[in-house]
Amino acid sequence: MTADTVADLTADPTSAVRLLGAVFRHGQCAGRIVETEFYDQTDPASHTFGGPTPRNQPMFEAAGHLYVYRSYGIHWCANIVVGEPGWGSAVLVRALAPLEGIDLMWSRRPRAKKATDLCSGPGKLCAALDVDRTDTGQYLIDGGRISLELAEPPEPDAVLVGRRVGITKAVDRPWRFSFDDPNVSKPRPRR
Template identity: 50%
Template sequence: MRTPLPPSFYLRDAAIVARELLGAVLMHDDGAQVVSGRIIETEAYLGPHDPASHSAAGRTARTWHMFGPPGTAYVYFIYGMHWCVNAVTGDEGYGSAVLIRALAPLAGLEVMRARRPKARTDASLCDGPGKLCAALGITRAHDGLMLTGASPLTIYEGPPVPDDGVVIGPRIGISKAVDWPLRFCIAPQRQTSA
């Protein structure tokens, strides 16, 4: 039985949490189906001083849960077509979070394939933030839920990933602070090992 990551895990700097989420398992259990994947890529958004962070503009209806307690799911819609899921970090009210960018599918592959019929391989089912939300069935309904084991959406601890198995680089898909090294990925040769 896996152990959910506690709120104290998230009560730290977003960059630390982003690095340490690598290898953890994101699971969605809606009562009828269980789907999960190992977190293999994340991006840290540091808070209101980070110009690429949604919190830089202050608390709005859209970003409300980004300012919630550590371990809250912050789910938002982007490009008019994709959901993205984040784990809120740091102190409540601060507005920092970690975007979960990619997963290596673990459980519920048939469900994921049905939800993402255009995916050519199982590896491509969850290889982007919008794709993983589609594959796991994550929507705005999950915004504000706790990821700490008390809701259908939970992040469980996984095997630690050694530093030599992690690639760090700039965030992608943003136009501000593009050179900040806040994107963390498990090296491709280590993504399938658990």
């Protein structure tokens, strides 16, 4: 939890906590990360559970890479790779508090009714920031069109913990973390 840069993030759930508050930027748009989930190679719910495949290859790169996958044939979901190269673990970005390029986000998500509809879910934030397959494997450090700026480590009291969402395996692992923020997606974590 003492990581100074994204490249220092280790392959454990503390990385998901450390990423809370970080600013995720893609092109003109940016948002503050308010909800994350941790996934690991030992985790039956993870795409890397069965080892490397052409699809999940980016998750085996060094910490600080991006892994984007298609969900239910419809949505894109963005993950920040953590841990050493060769070990498949990553943190799913589940919700953002919009910061910049908010007009652009509205134009990409015309069905949103409230500002908190723009990025309050993993598929929504990818639509709002225009993240898709072409971004998978990108390195978030060297300021391309995608980047990530770490914030100060969050106060432990400010972090809510819960079980992960939308999975059928290992649902009991308390690897979902969030702030108490209106942009957090549906079943809100407690504690």
